[in-house]
Amino acid sequence: MAEKNVFAEFLEQFTPSVVKQDESRTPYLVEHTGELKQAILLASDKGELMLRKFAKRVELRLVGKDVKEAFEEVKAIAWEHEQPLIKPQIRYGMAPSSDAVTIDLSNGEIVQLSAQGVDVLDSIPASNEELYFQRPSFQLPMVTPKLPCIDTKSALAKLRNFINTDTNTFFLLVAYMTYLMAHPKAKGVPYPILMIQGEKGAGKSFFCNNVLRGLLDPSAVSAMAFPKQSDFVLTINGMSLVVIDNLRSLTKRQSDLLCTVATKGTMTKRTLYKTAEVTMFELHSPLVLNGIHDFVKESDLASRCLRVNLEPMKKGNRRPEQELKADLEASMPEIFGALLTLASQALAILPDVEVIHEARMMDYAKWIGALERVWKLPEGKLQKVYEKNVESLMASGMVDDSLTIALTSMVKKLGGKAWKGKPSQLLSKLQEHEDSQYLPKGAAALSAKIKGQESSLNANGIYFKFGRAAERYIMVSDKPLI
Known part of the structure; x- marks a missing residue:
């Protein structure tokens, strides 16, 4: 081990602004990336890399057992610091003292979304100093939105070209996407579960992996199989948007678990190396379920879902996926800017909206009501479409x-x-x-x-x-x- 005075100098760098703990007392290292404060899990590859960077500053080389000793010392320092616990957020965040949503574009910029408008910034405002973000290794950069967006109708027409569904469902889908943008997990609101169905050739995978993920949460991880229960909580808490692919059926236990995630709940697990303590894990995330079959059978789950039926492309209209991706990529900044603009407009009038047709997911129903006003549609029209959407799913699940x-x-x-x-x-x-x-x-x-x-x-x-x-x-x- 290096000389004790050098190691002590190394540890002095881990001040309260650098070492934090979350609500489960897990230690993090905070890195100021310019546009935001990134919370890096100490017990991770990124965390070890950060330790080595701090060591390099004092000309200390960590090798072998030195890394473990440094980890344990920094972990102890985190416990010693008396400071507020943090709640790192992924992609979409909201500080406790702010009503603005901060979106981590992961490209050197952030977006601030509120009822007052949408702004692209290169650093986080001082009012959001309590906001910390996590960046999973698989998280990819988002496009910079084209703002201001004067013509949202034209941008949505471009989005429509990539989604082969009926017009009413398309509007409900736009409502879902803007709802997710305006409601980060920190808000604690329920999320409707997006259920994508369609025959082979309907473009379900392209929609989920490119359109939906590309606009909401670009990721190197494509749609996945339903995880084992032991891994489920890690998946839910480690991603901004979870997409589960190729579902054929759901067990009663899986249905109940998905219901909990949609409306927010917790899961307990015995704390590692402790016999009389439990660790609480929050279960709350936007979910997308994708499959051909009618896999939603339980009415409790159906009441929390929004079903989007994708129609197969007609013969002669099929295009190579790379060509579709290129067109989508070219349109992405304009579409993203339009969705953000719609979200801001909906936030501005949301407090005055009354729900005409009640639903299990009332927050989403109210959001639809706000967009009805933005789009100057008859009051309750889209809400009624949503009500019928849920009823249809309930009926088909038991038919x-x-x-x-x-x-x-x-x-x-x-x-x-x-x-x-x-x-x-x-x-x-x-x-x-x-x-x-x-x-x-x-x-x-x-x-x-x-x-x-x-x-x-x-x-x-x-x-x-x-x-x-x-x-x-x-x-x-x-x-x-x-």
């Missing part, structure tokens, strides 16, 4: 389910009348319309499934009323029951 098939057949034979009886009698009745091996195994299981999937069954035109007279009963009808 092939054996219980739905049996109930549909049953109510059709009722001729508009309501059926009333005990749960066990309903199960017997359903067995007349569907093989019992595909139905719930008992009356309690039947009641539980109906209650759990009631919204989806309602979307398929099947309605229920549970009650108790002398005995428990269920009413079933093809019309809402009061």
Whole structure:
């Protein structure tokens, strides 16, 4: 080891402005990159590189065990500093004392987005001095937006060329993209889960990996398979936008987990090397699910989703992917500038917006209402489209389910009348319309499934009323029951 006085000089550099801890007491080194303050995880390759840089300043060479000793000493210093804990953010950030969103372009510039407008800056304002960013190794630079954007309509027309869906869904998608830009994780608002569906040749992967990622969160990591639960929390907290590809089905546990991520929750895990402590991990992130099949079956998850159906390209209209990428790249600054401008305009009028059609994701529904005003659309028009979008997803998720098939057949034979009886009698009745091996195994299981999937069954035109007279009963009808 080098002389003790040199090592002590090395450690003196780790002042409270350089060494920080986050809310889980994980140590970070802060690097001032010019445009922002970057929080680098001490226990990472970047962290080790930073240690070596500090050592080089005092002509100290860290080799072998020296690196581990330096790491432990700096970690101890982080604990000794009495200072506020930080919350490093990825790509989109918001300081506690500010209402402006700061976007890390990772190209030497940042964007400040607020109700007052959009600005491209080369350094973070002093008012955001509490804001720290992380830059994962796979994070790529964003384009510098073309501002001011005078004609958002023309820019959106260019974006439309890369998304083969119907007009109403396109507007909901633009609402989703601007919502994400204006609502970083620090705001704590729920995120609708974007569900991309389409047949082979519909351009799902191009849309997810180039259009969506290119405009919201460029990354060297393309869409991924559903991670194991042990890795899920790391994936969620290590990226700004998570894209899960080629889904065929979701388990009940996976559906519940996705619901938690959309509306924000936590996961606990025993703290390493501790027997009586737990570490809390936040589960909250924008999510994109991509696949051909109807993989959303649970009504609770469907209520949190926005489905975008992509149509296959017509024969003769297909173009090489490299050609599409070149066109997209050329249009990207103008499209990005338009989305930022729309987000700023929506933020300016958002406080005065009233939700006409209530939804599970009320914050997103209100955002749609703000864009209705920006686009001068009839109040509630797009909100109604969103409501129908969710209802359609709920219906399609259960349409092939054996219980739905049996109930549909049953109510059709009722001729508009309501059926009333005990749960066990309903199960017997359903067995007349569907093989019992595909139905719930008992009356309690039947009641539980109906209650759990009631919204989806309602979307398929099947309605229920549970009650108790002398005995428990269920009413079933093809019309809402009061």
